[in-house]
Amino acid sequence: MALSGNPVLASWRDGAAKVAILDFVARVTDAGHADYVPPADRIAVFDNDGTLWAEQPLPVQAFFVLDRIRALAPQHPEWRDEQPFKAVLDGDTAGIMALGMDGLVALVMATHAGMTTEAFADLVGDWIATARHARFDRPYTDLVYQPMLDVLALLRANDFKSFIISGGGVEFMRSFSEAAYGIPAEQVIGSSIVTNYIVEDGTPMLVRAAELHHYNDKEGKPVAINRHIGRRPIAAFGNSDGDFAMLEWVTSGPGARLGVLVHHDDAAREYAYDRDAGLARLVRGLDEGPARGWTIASIAKDWARVFPF
Amino acid sequence: MALSGNPVLASWRDGAAKVAILDFVARVTDAGHADYVPPADRIAVFDNDGTLWAEQPLPVQAFFVLDRIRALAPQHPEWRDEQPFKAVLDGDTAGIMALGMDGLVALVMATHAGMTTEAFADLVGDWIATARHARFDRPYTDLVYQPMLDVLALLRANDFKSFIISGGGVEFMRSFSEAAYGIPAEQVIGSSIVTNYIVEDGTPMLVRAAELHHYNDKEGKPVAINRHIGRRPIAAFGNSDGDFAMLEWVTSGPGARLGVLVHHDDAAREYAYDRDAGLARLVRGLDEGPARGWTIASIAKDWARVFPF
Ligand SMILES: [Ca+2]
Ligand SMILES: [Ca+2]
Missing domain, CATH: 3.40.50.1000 (HAD superfamily/HAD-like)
Structure with a gap:
């Protein structure tokens, strides 16, 4: 494009x-x-x-975080009962927001850290090439x-x-x-x-x-x-x-x-x-x-x- | 130039x-x-x-630090008895080096902090326009x-x-x-x-x-x-x-x-x-x-x- x-x-x-x-x-x-x-x-x-x-309705990077949490969930069975991950897996947007900045930071760290800069760039590149905005049904x-x-x-x-x-x-x-x-x-x-x-x-x-x-x-x-x-x-x-x-x-x-x-x-x-x-x-x-x-x-x-x- | x-x-x-x-x-x-x-x-x-x-014989920025210490000394009478400043004012290069990294950091902070970025840029600009390298007798x-x-x-x-x-x-x-x-x-x-x-x-x-x-x-x-x-x-x-x-x-x-x-x-x-x-x-x-x-x-x-x- x-x-x-x-x-x-x-x-x-x-x-x-x-x-x-x-x-x-x-x-x-x-x-x-x-x-x-x-x-x-x-x-x-x-x-x-x-x-x-x-x-x-949310910054694009937030959708990346949510999609990554869902993609990583099978490797993290403990997330089903642990906030802020539970709220994400339950699709409970209000619940995520209620956890405030600390919750958001925990989600960001779980999805953005623990890998090389190159692996992260690849993840983002793959995601943004396929993810779509719900209302406009278009790539972000x-x-x-x-x-x-x-x-x-x-x-x-x-x-x-x-x-x-x-x-x-x-x-x-x-x-x-x-x-x-x-x-x-x-x-x-x-x-x-x-x-x-x-x-x-x-x-x-x-x-x-x-x-x-x-x-x-x-x-x-x-x-x-x-x-x-x-x-x-x-x-x-x-x-x-x-x-x-x-x-x-x-x-x-x-x-x-x-x-x-x-x-x-x-x-x-x-x-x-x-x-x-x-x-x-x-x-x-x-x-x-x-x-x-x-x-x-x-x-x-x-x-x-x-x-x- | x-x-x-x-x-x-x-x-x-x-x-x-x-x-x-x-x-x-x-x-x-x-x-x-x-x-x-x-x-x-x-x-x-x-x-x-x-x-x-x-x-x-020293990085150029070190000469800037030494010149600034000497220029600021009249406003800091306590430096005459206080290391690492005393060593600088005494021209005791070996003494400065003997103070190690902590001494150097103290000298840098005393000369690089406590002012706006613009004031600092002016100080450096004025200094580098006039300071000269001892051996080559040239601007740095x-x-x-x-x-x-x-x-x-x-x-x-x-x-x-x-x-x-x-x-x-x-x-x-x-x-x-x-x-x-x-x-x-x-x-x-x-x-x-x-x-x-x-x-x-x-x-x-x-x-x-x-x-x-x-x-x-x-x-x-x-x-x-x-x-x-x-x-x-x-x-x-x-x-x-x-x-x-x-x-x-x-x-x-x-x-x-x-x-x-x-x-x-x-x-x-x-x-x-x-x-x-x-x-x-x-x-x-x-x-x-x-x-x-x-x-x-x-x-x-x-x-x-x-x-x-
Ligand atoms: Ca903005
Ligand atoms: Ca070098």
Whole structure:
């Protein structure tokens, strides 16, 4: 699948959001403009879930976790009576959620650790090639947002380097980021677990351990941007308060800055959620974003198309 | 200063090392060859101290630390009687070394933490613009190796992406990596300290804390390569056993691989050190490298020039 974007933002409706993006790019790439930014400093950062692709009814990585638990269950008979595994095997979504962050972490570790990085990449690659989104009956990688592919194409055509900065697992995302978005592995920053370098019978390997290394949400996003990229981006795209610090950091820098929040307000074509959306809630961004000069992109009003299909 | 390399390796003498590098690049870029590698996977990694620039009599970052301690001493009268600071202020190099790793870490934290990332970058930038290497009476950034600038130019001309993978501080190196090597900040991986995102009076900042986050040496190198780049490089350059795991990881992958160790055996033009060089010692690499197919590049024999001047 070769998904492609349109650099004139063809899938955006005319309006303030489209103008804000096009105008920003025009200014920072015009050598005669006061806002000109040399190509090397044209760094843009994107949240992934809910910003580049759909995250409802659950983030895609959560479906991977659930499918893996079911696939591994025959080797773990004890899971039938042990939470959080029991809830998964019983199909008890409310029960999983009731177990909170500790339960989710236990599920992630049971499915993401104890194997080499290469074995994990193979697992994810096999899964994402066949798993399908229930509502749209499509591979998850079809549920990328065409307007955001357009933005990525616009930025690429203007010598920007775009990075994903997501709370999702970095090695999970890297298995599809190049194919889905044209973003290479080294431009994907996410949450990570501890990985150990081990040599066994002369063969070196990187083995994933059941221990969190970095949780890439909220204040963790600007910290990881600095650690990994080493300079402050000039444009940031997000969709929840988990992106607030990232947009704050990016748009507080000197010179021209672009901050965009995707607002999910289109239950007919995608989903509608904001203030009460749990981990994906958008409250501070809606309340404070406009006064900070951030653009709120309404899916209902600003996007002529949502998905590539 | 615009240092430039020569993509035909003009500053390398004819010999096995030069042939190994040129031959590797020719094979992986020849679409008709069995060893062909598509451009996206042409990732090369370089140690910094002793591989890209001189690290004797001490690594450059150590001179920065010593100069900073002396500059800060008037604000810290207690340092006159307190180790490891006393040893620095007394010019007692043997005394500093006798304090071991704990002493060095205390010096690093006293000079690298407690400020914003931007303030630190300014400090390093100001220092490196004026500090000079005692023996060569040149700015440290002149002490980059011309043959390695040639290798970087060769790789750039052949669509490789080159990364620095160093035990040095990542934010220290980023202040000169672009100017000295043409390697942008986001392609520099190093040791790092914890950085916290703080908003003060509405102004967000990243503040460097006196706590180690990642020590990028030995097994830490392949771990950081995987975390940051997300794929296994096909070429690696180092100069000490701190690079052994990195070269092992890189050259164990399938397909064509290049591992190169710079051997410091030229006291007349640079320095001569290997098996007894403390943190920079090269023992396993010399003993096992050749059987692993690694190239040992002798400064005395393989380099027609050492420095750009
Ligand atoms: Ca999100
Ligand atoms: Ca070194």
